[in-house]
Amino acid sequence: MVLKLYLLFGAIWVLTYSQGILTDGSLPKFLSTEIPCPENGIFRSDPTDCSRFRVCVEDRVYTFSCPSNLFFNHKTRRCDYEHLIEPPDGYCEYPEIMYDKPHFCDCQKYVFCNSGIPAILKCPTGFHFNLTSGIIQVSSSTNRINVCTEGDCHV
Incomplete structure (x- = not known):
């Protein structure tokens, strides 16, 4: 041992x-x-x-x-x-459409996928990326259930 x-x-x-x-x-x-x-x-x-x-x-x-x-x-x-730190290879798995995904480590950021190419964008102050709806929402105690917490990673 x-x-x-x-x-x-x-x-x-x-x-x-x-x-x-x-x-x-x-x-x-x-x-x-x-x-x-x-x-x-x-x-x-x-x-x-x-x-x-x-x-x-x-x-x-x-x-x-x-x-x-x-x-x-x-x-x-x-x-x-x-x-x-960049998104993992293949993070934007659908090259034929544009869509947003949660950032892999920071809830105040998100990844905009366009033709399979990721771009990291920051949410406006006071907003977070909602994991359930896939949209940016105002951060408040009433909608924090579907918002990732600090430290959550989505790799």
Whole structure:
């Protein structure tokens, strides 16, 4: 067991510095190992918190948290600044129509899909993207049920 932990943290250290997991030079914070692993060596963003990521080692998923103000970039597989993170490939899956989708990490933004090409747009102040209706609505306590909460990710 101790050898496995040394291997895990050795692998994380190597990946952190060889692939540049963090943009600010700090280490990710280890959080948990609570779920099964689909494939070893795979980095994935956490579906509930965009500042977290998961890595599979020896059939276990280890969850890590990015440093403050950084988010996991699913394309580069590193913690990055929000403005550098693009929608995942294939996020706009219907190229023949124009439509809006929720932003993958920020409820005050949404993704406008036009001919399969995503464009990230910001909702006006005081508005959020409603997940049920797919439209921008005024933020209020009465319509917050269908509005994503901070940290929700839709990747």
